Amino acid sequence: MGRDLLQLRAATPEDLEWIHELRHRVYAQELGQHVPDPSGRLRDGLDGDNVYLVAARGAARIGFVSLTPPWLGRYALDKYLTRDELPLLAEGGLFEVRILTVEPRWRATAAAPLLMYAALRWIAARGGRRVVAMGRTELLDMYLAVGLRPVGRTVRSGAVTFEVLTGGVPELTKLAMDRYGATLERLRSAVDWRLDMAFAPRPDGCEHGGVSFDAIGTDFRSLHRRRQVVAADVLDAWFPPAPGVRAALAEDPAWAARTSPPTGAEGLLAEIAMARALPVETLAVGAGSSDLIFRAFGQWLTPDSRVLLTDPCYGEYAHVTERVIGCRVDRLRLRREDGWRIDPARLAAAVSSEHYDLVVVVNPNNPTGRHAPAAELRSLIDAAPTRTRWWIDEAYLGYVGITESLADLAATDPRVVVCSSLSKMYALSGMRAAYLVAEPVTAARLRRWTPPWPVSLPAQLAAVAALRDPAYYSDRWLRTHALRRQLAADLAGLDDTLTVEEAVANFLTVTLPSAGPSAAQLVSECRRHDVYLRDLSPLSAEYQGRTVRIAVRDTAENARIVAACRAALDALRPGSTSPVPMPQSVPAAGSAR
Incomplete structure (x- = not known):
C-alpha cells in the first residue's frame, strides 16, 4: 500500500507511548479533564487489557479509539456509575467505545469517522451486540448522527461533561451502510485497512455458509x-452418500433433471414416517432446514414476539428472528468454563421468568458440539409455561443416537417442533432436503404455507434412498x-x-x-x-x-x-516475516442447512 493512504491498524507496542502522550495533551492540557502529569503521559487502569485502533498516514500517527470488550468484566464507566444505575453494563456482548482522539491538525479530516467505523467493524467481528460510549456533550451531534442514543445519564470528569450513549451493533451497522455506504465505498480506495476483518459487512449482515x-x-x-x-469451514459430510443414493441419481439423470417431482413430496414424507416411526400427518418437508426455519418463524413470529436463543448457537436463528422479523431476542449465555453445556436450571429459570413466544435449542449445539440429554429437555418442556413454543434443531443428532430425539414428543405436544436436516447426517447438503415434526394441526398449517414442489426430484430420490440404508x-x-x-x-x-x-x-x-x-x-x-x-x-x-x-x-x-x-x-509467531493477508470478505459464521 502507498504511504499516502490512511492506515487503520491495531495498535503496536510502539504506538502506546504516543497514545499516552496524545491523551495527556488532549485530556489534561487541552480539555482539563485530568490533572496534568509531570511525565506528560496519561494512563488508566484498563490500558493493559483494552484494545486500541490507530489511524496513521505514513510515519505520522493521526488518531486512535479505545475498545473495552465484555470478557474483561469491567468498563471505564464502572468508575462513574454502578450496575444498578446503568444496568446495560451487565448485558452480555456489550463493548465499550471510548477516548476517540485525533491530533488537532487532522480533526477536519475523515480520520475520526473512519476510526468510529473501524471500531464498529471490530466489535461486529467479535460478536458484539451492543456498544456503550461516553460522548463529550459538545460533540453529541456527531455521535447522534451515527446512531448512538443517550440513555439518560451524564458523567462529569474534571472540566468535561459526557453523555452516556448506546446502540445495537446490527442497527448501527445498517445505519452506517444506509446513510454513509457510498462515502465509505469511496474512502475504501484511500484506506490501507490492516485490521483482521473485512472493510464492509455482507449485504444482508448475516454469514450464511462458508467462503x-x-x-x-x-x-x-x-x-x-x-x-x-x-x-473445513462448512459442516458437509466427509463421506459420499450411500451407494443407493448414487445409483438413484445416476440411473437416469436427464429424466430426473427435466421431470417435475411429486407435488407434495408424498413419497419422501412416507419414507420419513416409516424410518422414524411417526404418523405422516405430523411431518412437513423443505429444501433444507433454513427453508423450514424461514417459513415457520415467518408464520409464528412478529416484531412483538419474544425469543430466547442460547449464546452461542447456529447463526441463522439470530438472523431470522432479529434481522428478518425484528423480534426481541434474549440469549442464554453458555460458558466455556461450564464446558458449553446448557444448564437446565438456568434455562428453566429464564423460561419461567419471562413470557417467551419461542425458545430455540440446537441439540447437539452448533458450534459448541455439546449435547443436552433428551430427558433433561423433556423435563424442562414439561415444566415450561404453556404459551411457550419450543423449536428443537436436531441436525446433528445422528452422531449421538436417534433414541435421543424429541420427535415423538413433538408429534403430540403442540408446544414442540423438531427440525431435522438430511444435509449433514446423510451427505446430502447439495440436495437441500429437511423435515420437521409437529403435532398434526401445526404440521398441517405449515404444509398449507408450503409451495408445491418444495424439494426437487433429485433431492427426493436421494433422500428416500438414503433413509433406506441406515446401516x-x-x-x-x-x-x-x-x-x-x-x-x-x-x-x-x-x-x-x-x-x-x-x-x-x-x-x-x-x-x-x-x-x-x-x-x-x-x-x-x-x-x-x-x-x-x-x-x-x-x-x-x-x-x-x-x-x-x-x-x-x-x-x-x-x-x-x-x-x-x-x-x-x-x-x-512474533518476528515472522511471512505476510498475513487481511480478509477481503466477511468471515462466515453460519452454515447452510
Missing part, C-alpha cells in the same frame, strides 16, 4: 478447484468419531497453548491463546494453503475473537488441515 466455494468458483467455471480446496450411515457416523478424535489429537500436538474441544458432532473447535494471533488471522493464513476454516468470532462475544471451528474431513484432508495450521502458526 470455500468462492475459492472453487461460484460461476462453476473452475470446478476442478474442488479437488484442491479443503472445505451405511451408522458406520460412517462411527468412523466420523474416530476421525475427529485423531484430528483433535494432531491439532493439540501442534502447540500446547491451543485449546482443542471436540464434543460429539462432525466438527471441533480450536481456541488460540489470548496473547497470540486472532482467529481471523489464523483463518486468513490457512487460506494461503487452500484450507478453509470457520472463524466463530462474529457469532458470539463468548469466543473473544480467538476460536475457529473445523469440520472433520477424511484422513488425507485432515492431514492437510493440520499441516496448514502448523504453517499458519509458524507464520503468525
Whole structure:
C-alpha cells in the first residue's frame, strides 16, 4: 500500500507511548479533564487489557479509539456509575467505545469517522451486540448522527461533561451502510485497512455458509478447484452418500433433471414416517432446514414476539428472528468454563421468568458440539409455561443416537417442533432436503404455507434412498468419531497453548491463546494453503475473537488441515516475516442447512 493512504491498524507496542502522550495533551492540557502529569503521559487502569485502533498516514500517527470488550468484566464507566444505575453494563456482548482522539491538525479530516467505523467493524467481528460510549456533550451531534442514543445519564470528569450513549451493533451497522455506504465505498480506495476483518459487512449482515466455494468458483467455471480446496469451514459430510443414493441419481439423470417431482413430496414424507416411526400427518418437508426455519418463524413470529436463543448457537436463528422479523431476542449465555453445556436450571429459570413466544435449542449445539440429554429437555418442556413454543434443531443428532430425539414428543405436544436436516447426517447438503415434526394441526398449517414442489426430484430420490440404508450411515457416523478424535489429537500436538474441544458432532473447535494471533488471522493464513476454516468470532462475544471451528474431513484432508495450521502458526509467531493477508470478505459464521 502507498504511504499516502490512511492506515487503520491495531495498535503496536510502539504506538502506546504516543497514545499516552496524545491523551495527556488532549485530556489534561487541552480539555482539563485530568490533572496534568509531570511525565506528560496519561494512563488508566484498563490500558493493559483494552484494545486500541490507530489511524496513521505514513510515519505520522493521526488518531486512535479505545475498545473495552465484555470478557474483561469491567468498563471505564464502572468508575462513574454502578450496575444498578446503568444496568446495560451487565448485558452480555456489550463493548465499550471510548477516548476517540485525533491530533488537532487532522480533526477536519475523515480520520475520526473512519476510526468510529473501524471500531464498529471490530466489535461486529467479535460478536458484539451492543456498544456503550461516553460522548463529550459538545460533540453529541456527531455521535447522534451515527446512531448512538443517550440513555439518560451524564458523567462529569474534571472540566468535561459526557453523555452516556448506546446502540445495537446490527442497527448501527445498517445505519452506517444506509446513510454513509457510498462515502465509505469511496474512502475504501484511500484506506490501507490492516485490521483482521473485512472493510464492509455482507449485504444482508448475516454469514450464511462458508467462503470455500468462492475459492472453487461460484460461476462453476473452475470446478476442478474442488479437488484442491479443503472445505473445513462448512459442516458437509466427509463421506459420499450411500451407494443407493448414487445409483438413484445416476440411473437416469436427464429424466430426473427435466421431470417435475411429486407435488407434495408424498413419497419422501412416507419414507420419513416409516424410518422414524411417526404418523405422516405430523411431518412437513423443505429444501433444507433454513427453508423450514424461514417459513415457520415467518408464520409464528412478529416484531412483538419474544425469543430466547442460547449464546452461542447456529447463526441463522439470530438472523431470522432479529434481522428478518425484528423480534426481541434474549440469549442464554453458555460458558466455556461450564464446558458449553446448557444448564437446565438456568434455562428453566429464564423460561419461567419471562413470557417467551419461542425458545430455540440446537441439540447437539452448533458450534459448541455439546449435547443436552433428551430427558433433561423433556423435563424442562414439561415444566415450561404453556404459551411457550419450543423449536428443537436436531441436525446433528445422528452422531449421538436417534433414541435421543424429541420427535415423538413433538408429534403430540403442540408446544414442540423438531427440525431435522438430511444435509449433514446423510451427505446430502447439495440436495437441500429437511423435515420437521409437529403435532398434526401445526404440521398441517405449515404444509398449507408450503409451495408445491418444495424439494426437487433429485433431492427426493436421494433422500428416500438414503433413509433406506441406515446401516451405511451408522458406520460412517462411527468412523466420523474416530476421525475427529485423531484430528483433535494432531491439532493439540501442534502447540500446547491451543485449546482443542471436540464434543460429539462432525466438527471441533480450536481456541488460540489470548496473547497470540486472532482467529481471523489464523483463518486468513490457512487460506494461503487452500484450507478453509470457520472463524466463530462474529457469532458470539463468548469466543473473544480467538476460536475457529473445523469440520472433520477424511484422513488425507485432515492431514492437510493440520499441516496448514502448523504453517499458519509458524507464520503468525512474533518476528515472522511471512505476510498475513487481511480478509477481503466477511468471515462466515453460519452454515447452510
